Amino acid sequence: MSDVLNKTTGPVDNSHSANSSYRVLLNGAAKFTSGFWAERQALNHKVSLKHGYAMLNKAGNLPNLKMAAGLESGKYRGMVFSDETVYKWLEGLGWELGRAPDDELQALANEVISLLTAAQQPDGYLNSYYQVVEPEQKWSDLDFGHELYCAGHLIQAAIAFKRAAGDDRLLEIACRFVDHIETVFGPGKKEGTCGHPEIEMALVELSRLSGEKRYLHLAQFFVDQRGKKQMRGLGANGPEYHQDHVAVREAEGVAGHAVRQMYLANAVADLYMETGEQALLETSQRLWDDMTRGKMYITGGIGSRYDGESFGESYELPADQCYCETCAAIGSFFWNWRMLLISGESHYADLMERLLYNGILSSPGLDGASFFYVNPLMLRNGRYVRLSANPPEEHKTSGRPEWHNVACCPSNTMRLRASLSNYFATSDQAGIQIHQYSNLEISHLLGEQNAIALKLETKYPWDGEVKITVTESGEQPWKLALRIPGWCQSFGVKVNGQGVNSILQKGYLIIERIWKAGDVVEAEFAMPPFLVEADPRVDGVRGCVAIQRGPIVYCLEEHDQEPGVNLLDVEIDPSEELTSRWQGDLLGGVMIIEGKGHQLDRSDRLENGLYHPLVLKTRIDLRFKKSH
């Protein structure tokens, strides 16, 4: 293992990857200073990560590991993949300890890392379910056993502790486990791979961290095992449930279990970045086109079906039946990051933004200790909401529970929040690219001498004005690239109050000059509310409009309306103007949108049933308002 510096590079480090347009920022990266994301990161620090520890004890995940370590006796609880939740939480803790060291969080980390050290077998194997419940059945059920999946999350947690906190302890555990896995799997050894992709991208990253190609080769081996159509699937779902329905390079579109598909897509993009194999890039682009042209909700959320937590057919996107699992949205966020690094094209960053503010932000509650697993787009009055598919959980409420039987999603939001600022900016040989806007400090050494530091100030996502101050720059010219958000119809940029020459490339506005400390860039992305329609092939929302302002898709809720308004009968009048108004006392401060619409008269419909000759509708006027 090569020596690795303490650096806050984040989950992906493509510094030495052969095929990238942009590189992640090293050593210092981008950091939130205040405002929207800084507040949410602080909440993760103060509440969510501690809440996670309590829940992991309560739900059995940590007790399971204590049994594996011989420190406790009792009955194993929860799912076979119980350890994954510990690892994702631990990964979040790792990034957070790098970002904002804290004795209390450090103590939790120490405790759980010691527990894992104690639980790991002398041969390197580590999995509480198989050690406690079925010690003779290791590696016997790759389809559903999740052993490699859990190992993948252990590796990612280990990388976080190494990179963010310079802590080697988890990495030693992870590498011992991978050494063991290498004795079991590979060419000439056991064939097959895990029913749930995850270890592949973890192994690529471990290869990036260590410089060891054998991890990359093992990742490649696992990816190449897919498509044998031998995995059992779940219930009525076929081998696509396990991403075993087609060889990776032959996939025509996204299919099956959405999280599994996303994690596999991440691995395919990662492998392309390292190997440059063109077929992998073409597959990635085919999958992305298929997803974004027919299998994605307006929030970026994916998964149309509870059955199999899966993608549906193209255009099968029912608003009230959507699955939109948080983990699938986060998996897509990770995948789009890799595609952005590879291609430099802004539409990947656009989708990351869509996901971040809609498909992902919806999961954790404002209290930091409650979470959606499924992120419903529509709730019908008085109906039960299914909160997940495995096993089915039901609630007669739109409220977020404190935890889930399968708690993959809460822990996923924690690791993402702790490492989020890493996804906001990159560099290339010519300069710095800003992909997402927030109050940020960015520092980067361009080439060997050009030390650059920037400060971003903005009220984004509530306001489209972004002020960027150059606080440090060398004397060589360099390019500042600003992403023009896909939703933005009108924008302007000034430098030091003056118009400026710029070019538009791959969706980015690029300004090249010899920057001096004190230079100020003012960008304004006009943010009026607007109506959005879907491709009319989408049955679920044909004849409907959504309301969007900036990156945020709004929702219409009954309790915000005048008494007596039933949302199922409201029609928005597209000829009426939508207006925005800041409401500081709602949801911790939120821009609300007001507009006008009609409530359809239902009296004759109830009388006459569901189907009627086409007639003009009777309408009554009323006011309504919409809030996020």
Next chain:
Amino acid sequence: MSDVLNKTTGPVDNSHSANSSYRVLLNGAAKFTSGFWAERQALNHKVSLKHGYAMLNKAGNLPNLKMAAGLESGKYRGMVFSDETVYKWLEGLGWELGRAPDDELQALANEVISLLTAAQQPDGYLNSYYQVVEPEQKWSDLDFGHELYCAGHLIQAAIAFKRAAGDDRLLEIACRFVDHIETVFGPGKKEGTCGHPEIEMALVELSRLSGEKRYLHLAQFFVDQRGKKQMRGLGANGPEYHQDHVAVREAEGVAGHAVRQMYLANAVADLYMETGEQALLETSQRLWDDMTRGKMYITGGIGSRYDGESFGESYELPADQCYCETCAAIGSFFWNWRMLLISGESHYADLMERLLYNGILSSPGLDGASFFYVNPLMLRNGRYVRLSANPPEEHKTSGRPEWHNVACCPSNTMRLRASLSNYFATSDQAGIQIHQYSNLEISHLLGEQNAIALKLETKYPWDGEVKITVTESGEQPWKLALRIPGWCQSFGVKVNGQGVNSILQKGYLIIERIWKAGDVVEAEFAMPPFLVEADPRVDGVRGCVAIQRGPIVYCLEEHDQEPGVNLLDVEIDPSEELTSRWQGDLLGGVMIIEGKGHQLDRSDRLENGLYHPLVLKTRIDLRFKKSH
């Protein structure tokens, strides 16, 4: 058992039921003479019933019974409810032998009745699965075992042979089995009921046939067992799968497995007809309102989900994901018949018509030897079609298979076709009611002296003109009631070429006079094509229109269009006139409809993904035509 005359009364005989507005016609009933339904009944006679026999041998159902009878050895094949398909086919044979005696069909009946005689145990028990595979497990798995369900279909087949053909043999087998069941189930004996309702309505009918109240009491006992929430459900489906989620009288709406819900609803209506218990009628009306206001497709088809073959939530009616099982549509047809007999209200007959020409007619192919189980309303290009849910069958075609792993639907269409004319007319003390229009001969003795005979001539469903000739009548005045179809916006009636006094009551046009042989009634129900829209709460078809003409809902198929037209992008222009044209060489003769529409330009959509700011659409003109 009281003596029973040979009479073609059909599956329901409410002659002596306390609570009915209309009575079924006895002895002679209504018979098709020629045209639409006569041709389809002849096809059932010549092809379908013989095909059914071949398939029952091929698929294992008859071999299973031979094993139970000790006549063959081998391995049991198919589902635990294998016998039900034999019984439903046999019921069809019974009605057909009454309608059109035939040596070949009689020989098949004799063979299978002898087989059942041989298979029945000395104690009366009869079920090939339990006798062959699990003889020690009888009555141990009421949830999934289907023993009472199969017994119910045996009873219904027996009633058909008795009523239609005067053949007692099956009835003796059935009554011996019921005697056995009575020793097992009932107050103070075993509690519980079958996971699949069916025996309840069969027992009520057996009580009507025999006059024996104990059968009615046993039906009541089974109905009253429901709602204990003890049944296991299937997969993620709860006790509503087995209609065990709520006590019958407390049900607020239709739920769970659609066929099970329909068969139970039939039993509830049957019990009300016999007992007059108001709570049962109110439950029936609540369920009907709930179904028709939010859980029914435009074809009358029901079941929105493959998962559990179940009803969805209200307004969850996706066109491309619909289940619309043939058996569920037939179950609804039967239920609406009972509700019509009880209430005398035309909306039940309207729904029977909607089901008959759309939800049910779609199942059997024009060859009489191929069948849909699921009746899809929308097929997307090149996608697999799931043909049923248990176990999943897939086809890359819209074609009907010759049989199914679960063959409940083909046999159900056979028994319905053979007995169909019974559902077209009724009587009450004042006269005759015509509910459905076809070429029919009707004879009825009104009161003790008034012998009435009518002849109907019509090209229905292709033309709305109906000529009714009185061929016989006594000298007392009586009322002829003609249903005004729910789809009809304009109609006229003449008697002997003259205008006539009539009243409109419960959706029927009633003409009272002293009828004479030779009197001619000419009714004309205007049948222009028209566009239909659904309640906008139905996400699946919001912003869509359907095309209907008379009772028939049309479909738009790509192979009928100009080359290059993609149906997913076609928009109908509601301001253009729709025209009808007879095409004798298509599908055995069919009225096609032609209209105008637009094909949406998709080039920018593919470029820009699924979601766009609301804009005016670019359109190109093209012609299209629609066929049934």
